[in-house]
Amino acid sequence: MQLDVFNAFRDHALRNGVLFYFNGYFSHNVIGAMGDTLRHRLEAQGTKGAVTRRVFSTFIEMAQNILNYGVDAERPEQGGQMSLGAVAIGELGDQFYIICGNHIDQAHVDRVREKLEAIRSMSNDEIKQAYKQQLRSQDHEEDPISKGAGLGFLTVARDSSAPIEYTFIEDQGSPDKVGFYLKAII
Amino acid sequence: MQDLHIAASGTSPEVDFRFSSHRLALIGESYPENAAAFYGPVIEALREYLAQANGQRIEVHVELRYFNSSSTKVLFNIFDLLNSATGSNEVVLHWYHDEEDDTILEFGNDLHEDFPSINYIPMAIVA
Numbered sequence: 225m226q227l228d229v230f231n232a233f234r235d236h237a238l239r240n241g242v243l244f245y246f247n248g249y250f251s252h253n254v255i256g257a258m259g260d261t262l263r264h265r266l267e268a269q270g271t272k273g274a275v276t277r278r279v280f281s282t283f284i285e286m287a288q289n290i291l292n293y294g295v296d297a298e299r300p301e302q303g304g305q306m307s308l309g310a311v312a313i314g315e316l317g318d319q320f321y322i323i324c325g326n327h328i329d330q331a332h333v334d335r336v337r338e339k340l341e342a343i344r345s346m347s348n349d350e351i352k353q354a355y356k357q358q359l360r361s362q363d364h365e366e367d368p369i370s371k372g373a374g375l376g377f378l379t380v381a382r383d384s385s386a387p388i389e390y391t392f393i394e395d396q397g398s399p400d401k402v403g404f405y406l407k408a409i410i
Numbered sequence: 411m412q413d414l415h416i417a418a419s420g421t422s423p424e425v426d427f428r429f430s431s432h433r434l435a436l437i438g439e440s441y442p443e444n445a446a447a448f449y450g451p452v453i454e455a456l457r458e459y460l461a462q463a464n465g466q467r468i469e470v471h472v473e474l475r476y477f478n479s480s481s482t483k484v485l486f487n488i489f490d491l492l493n494s495a496t497g498s499n500e501v502v503l504h505w506y507h508d509e510e511d512d513t514i515l516e517f518g519n520d521l522h523e524d525f526p527s528i529n530y531i532p533m534a535i536v537a
Contacts, residue, residue, distance in 0.1 A: 252443040256420050259441075274511040277476060281513075284441050284478050291443075303443065356520060359486050375479035383513075 240314060241321075247310040250294070252303075255287045262313060278383040278410045279313065279320045285376045286324040286406060287311060294326040295401050319385065320410040327401040333392055336404065343377055344387045351381045384408045411462070414455045422448055423474060429459045435471040445480035453488065460495040468492070468499055473506035473535075474514070482517070486524075493525035502529040509534040 225233075237245060244262055246254075262283055266276040287309075291297075294307035309326030328336065346354060355378045381388055386409045393403035411429050418424035423438035434456070442448040470492065477485065492501050505518035515532060522530040 252421070260420065272510065273508055274513070277508075277511050277513065280476065281478070284476075288441070288478065288480075305443075359483065359520075360524070375482055379479040379482075 241316045242312055242314040244313040245311070248308065249306040250287055250290045250309050251306045252291065255284065255291065258287070258311075259284060275320070275410060279322065282322045282380050282383050282408050282410060283311065283313060285380050286322060286408075289376055289406075290324060290326045293328055293332070295329050296327050321407060322410070323405065323407045325403060325405045327395065328404045330400050330402050333402050333404075337390075337392070339377055340388060340390050343381045346381070351378060354378055355382055380406075380408050383410060385410060411455075411459055414452065416452070425452055427452070427455060427459070429455075432463070432466045433469045433471070435473070437471070437473045439476050440474050440481040440485075441476065441478035442481070445478070445484050449481075449484040449488075453484070453491070456488065456491060460491060460499075463495060464498050466499045468495070468501045469504070470501060471504045471506070473504075475508075486521070489521050489525050489528065493528055496527035500529065501527070502531065504531050504533050506533045506535055509536050 243265055244258070246258060248254075259280060263276060263280055266279060271279075290309035290311070291305060291307050294309050296309075297305060297307035299305040299307075307326065309324060311322070311324045313320065313322050315321075343351065343354070355375065358374050358378060361374075377388065389407040391405050393405065395401055395403060413429055414425060414427040416422075416425040418438040419442075421439055422442040423436045423440050426433075426435040426437070428434070472485075489503075492503070495501060503518075503521075505515075505521075507514040507518060515534075518530065518532055522528070
């Protein structure tokens with residue numbers, strides 16, 4: 225990349241309020257380091273504690289989703305997994321946005337869409353109720369695909385001030401995987 | 411039985427379970443790479459301790475600044491275990507939360523609703 229192109233790239237990001245952008249391998253250490261930087265940045269600019277926690281929480285849930293479900297990944301049994309993806313955190317007006325993108329398995333698209341559509345149709349109270357119900361449910365342990373508690377998207381929804389946005393983008397080169405993009409507004 | 415101490419890391423809390431003095435504390439951050447793997451031995455030790463605890467006043471201090479969704483589920487299971495020990499013990503839960511942030515307080519209140527036999531004491535931390 226030419227230096228002037230890089231400058232244009234940076235200006236463009238700044239004009240869109242981007243505080244932080246990363247594209248590459250997500251590992252547990254990378255997520256921890258980005259999280260620290262993000263928190264420090266938000267605290268330094270005087271963001272309220274509760275807002276900082278919501279932005280941070282959403283970032284961690286999205287980043288750990290990339291790590292756990294991204295298909296462009298290496299997952300050695302001994303830990304130290306890595307997975308390709310991108311994340312951007314920005315500020316527009318008095319709101320923050322967090323966007324992430326990664327490839328997921330084509331076979332999981334319907335399942336993810338179904339979960340997100342259900343959450344998008346819920347009111348804030350319904351999100352809280354669904355969260356509580358999922359917390360108490362033991363069914364999730366039988367789920368062969370999920371690696372967490374089934375609370376990730378609900379946690380993002382709980383911390384968001386608008387319905388979660390998402391899209392799937394087909395990858396022409398490889399029909400077995402699909403680009404998955406998620407956006408939350410805090 | 412032996413006390414359990416695990417030092418805090420940037421993404422996992424300090425675990426200070428002093429079974430000998432019936433004081434259990436979790437302090438710090440909780441978003442480990444694998445919550446089930448991190449908390450597995452903690453829950454195992456707690457289960458063993460509770461199996462033999464009888465007529466004790468068990469003081470639990472939870473001072474977590476942040477916990478991710480998979481840690482949330484594990485915490486719920488820990489309180490489920492503690493709740494089942496209230497038949498023969500008194501369990502006191504000191505639940506610390508940022509004064510300005512309702513999310514952790516609300517989660518504590520939900521735990522209280524689900525496990526009313528635990529003596530729940532919310533503790534506001536003034537920033």
